[in-house]
Amino acid sequence: MIAAFSVTPLGIGEDVGEAVAAAVRVVRASGLPNRTDAMFTSIEGEWDEVMPVIRAAIEAVKAYSGRVSTVIKIDDRAGVTDGLTAKVATVERHLAEG
Template identity: 65%
Template sequence: MLAAFSITPVGAGEDVGAHVAAAVRVIRDSGLPHRTAASFTEIEGDWDEVMAVIKAATDAVMQTAGRASIIIKADLRPGHTDTLNTKIQSVERHLSE
């Protein structure tokens, strides 16, 4: 499973960096392959692992924010691994043709 998700603290003001950092710390500590960008984090693993990390990251935000909005997009493709990288490699290969 490859999931792209965003956890947004609600009502925490304009500077949410500390809240987001708490979530990213949980994601990094998970040991699952991941990539954090400006608006979303992508994470790869099996369903239960990925959802557990998203929940734990949300819990970390909720400890200080009190409210959060979550967006999750998931790509389920049994038998495939490293899709975090292979999807990008496929696009790059097509661009270089």
Template identity: 65%
Template structure:
């Protein structure tokens, strides 16, 4: 099974520059050891179970919540039986179509 979770956590009430707090959330994800990717809008994490991935997301959000009076979190989940390595494969598939 493959569970892909794309999430963003935004600290509110901490001023305009939120990069340092967002970096703390990304650090938690990277230290988890799960495959992950961060882009301008989301961090995506891949794991074998819902519990495994959501524990990382919860820990990342908790780090931000500890330093911000309020947070906003957006989560998108793609849960698929019998698949693995989709963090890279989904992008590679699109790139193959673009190369044609």
């Protein structure tokens, strides 16, 4: 499965980069395939691997704020591995074809 999620601390002002970095640090330390962009962090693995990492990322942000907003989108498809790379490669291939 791939889970794309965003964790945002509330009530600490506009500069949330330090708190978000704490969440990303947790994800990267998990050893699971992951990618971070301007809006979401995506992580790939089995349900029982991914969900505890997301929870730990939320807890890391809670160290900065007592209130945290979290958005999670999950693509749970049996038999798919390396989806983070393969999905992007497919789109890029179609773009290259014209």
